[in-house]
Amino acid sequence: MDRDHEIDATGLKCPLPVLRLRKRLEGVAPGAVVRLLASDPMAAIDVPHFCAEAGHTYLGTEDVPGGAAYLVRKG
Numbered sequence: 001m002d003r004d005h006e007i008d009a010t011g012l013k014c015p016l017p018v019l020r021l022r023k024r025l026e027g028v029a030p031g032a033v034v035r036l037l038a039s040d041p042m043a044a045i046d047v048p049h050f051c052a053e054a055g056h057t058y059l060g061t062e063d064v065p066g067g068a069a070y071l072v073r074k075g
Helices: 016-026 043-054
Strands: 005-009 033-038 057-064 067-073
Touching (some): 016 043, 043 057, 043 067
Parallel strands (some): 005 033
Antiparallel strands (some): 033 067, 057 067
């Protein structure tokens, strides 16, 4: 999937990956897709929960070396 922005939060622990995602989403246009790279296993819970609470669309997860990539469309 195409993405407009990418955040590398590899090596950061909860809640930092989601905080970086939130900050980046504040500065992008509605409909933009942000890819978050994270190695913290809690991101698998935190990212979908954050999206549901903040009105963004969680597009899914893909495995990447060293962690996972989470795709989010700004609401």
